[in-house]
Amino acid sequence: MVTWTPDLIKASKGKEFLPALTVYDYPMTRMLDELGIPMLLVGDSLGMVVLGYPDTTHVTMEDMIHHVRAAARAKPRSFLVGDMPYQSYETSEQAVRNARHLMDAGAHAVKLEGGKEIGTQIKAIRNAGIPCVGHLGMLPQHILEEGKYRIKGRTEDEKQSLLDNAAFLDSMGISALVLELVESELTAEITRSISVPTIGIGSGNGCDGQILVTHDLVGTFPWFRPKFVQPKMEATRLMQQAVQEWCNDWESLYQKQRNRRESTDSKPDA
Ligand code: KIV
Numbered sequence: 001m002v003t004w005t006p007d008l009i010k011a012s013k014g015k016e017f018l019p020a021l022t023v024y025d026y027p028m029t030r031m032l033d034e035l036g037i038p039m040l041l042v043g044d045s046l047g048m049v050v051l052g053y054p055d056t057t058h059v060t061m062e063d064m065i066h067h068v069r070a071a072a073r074a075k076p077r078s079f080l081v082g083d084m085p086y087q088s089y090e091t092s093e094q095a096v097r098n099a100r101h102l103m104d105a106g107a108h109a110v111k112l113e114g115g116k117e118i119g120t121q122i123k124a125i126r127n128a129g130i131p132c133v134g135h136l137g138m139l140p141q142h143i144l145e146e147g148k149y150r151i152k153g154r155t156e157d158e159k160q161s162l163l164d165n166a167a168f169l170d171s172m173g174i175s176a177l178v179l180e181l182v183e184s185e186l187t188a189e190i191t192r193s194i195s196v197p198t199i200g201i202g203s204g205n206g207c208d209g210q211i212l213v214t215h216d217l218v219g220t221f222p223w224f225r226p227k228f229v230q231p232k233m234e235a236t237r238l239m240q241q242a243v244q245e246w247c248n249d250w251e252s253l254y255q256k257q258r259n260r261r262e263s264t265d266s267k268p269d270a
Contacts, residue, residue: 004038004079006109006131006175012038013197018176018209020199021217024050024067028214029074037078039176039199041111041133041211042068044083044141048224049215056140059085061098065105072106079175081133082107086141092124099125109175113139115165122172134169136162137203138181149226151202153183162186163193170194178211179203202228 002008012018020039023029024046032040046067047059068082082102089095089112099110109131112118125132137152153159162182169177176197179187184204191198191206200207212229215221219234 001036001077002038003077006079009039009079009175010196013195013208018197018199020209020211021214022211023071023080023214025070026073029071029076029078029080032214033074033076033078039081039209039211040071040076040078041081042071042083042107043111043213044085045213046083049213049221055143057086057144059083061085061088061101064088065101068102068105068107080106080108081111082109084110084112089118089121092120095121096124096128096130099128099130103130109133111135111178113141115161116168119168119172122169122174126173132172132174134166134172134174134177135180136165136169136177136182137179140180149181151181151183153186159183159186163190166190166194166198170196176209179207202226 009018018038020041021032021037022043022045023032023040024042029040042064044056044059044064046063047053047056051059051063053059064082064085071080082105084095084098084102088098095112102110110125111133112122113135115134115136122132138146138149140149143149153162166177174196176199177190177194178199178201179190180201180203182190182200182203184206187198187200187203188206191208197208199209199211201211216225216229217232219231220236222234222236225231
């Protein structure tokens with residue numbers, strides 16, 4: 001099986017489709033690594049699908065370190081990327097310090113949301129020799145300012161800004177670029193214009209790869225599901241069925257025992 005290094009991820013551009021999925025713990029990482037998934041992201045979507053927060057802005061460095069460590073214990077051959085959480089990369093010094101924490105926890109690279117506005121932080125992380133994945137389009141860590149999740153790149157200004165930021169991140173030596181909720185023709189244009197693989201989520205099929213929150217794909221978080229997701233199974237419903245069957249099996253066994261005891265108790269003494 002292939003070991004997915006940052007160089008191999010870059011070299012796959014234009015040659016093969018790159019599937020990527022999120023992981024938050026040891027069994028999920030081991031399961032997806034056994035399938036040979038090239039890139040696994042310990043995403044800060046952790047906040048919603050595991051920790052029960054309304055959005056990613058509540059996730060801390062401690063949370064991310066804890067879950068990157070758990071995923072890394074599976075020793076994946078997949079490229080294991082750790083998300084830098086909200087407000088963990090406000091300055092270059094803080095960005096490098098926190099990126100090192102995630103790498104020490106076992107990540108192979110870190111992912112940051114944004115382009116030129118976080119240019120000094122990305123430059124400092126790259127100068128420290130840490131591989132980076134970019135993230136443009138709808139940035140979930142900006143949900144409080146944005147108010148809602150929406151498609152980006154429909155206006156001329158947004159389009160130009162996304163093209164410029166993608167080129168900028170490419171020049172910074174990122175290993176791959178996540179494009180979240182980007183207008184689909186623009187996604188294809190960005191994909192053609194940069195040297196590293198683009199990995200789309202809700203951005204159409206013009207990317208080099210696709211990423212999804214694994215819980216959305218298998219239905220382990222059915223209470224909120226983004227519009228673009230088409231789950232392949234409904235695991236929560238199946239687990240609820242299994243638990244219900246287990247309860248019913250024991251309930252009927254206990255009922256039978258009670259009935260037997262009652263009928264013995266009510267027999268008159270000989
Ligand atoms: O946190 C996350 O899961 C992500 C993906 C949705 C790209 O950033």
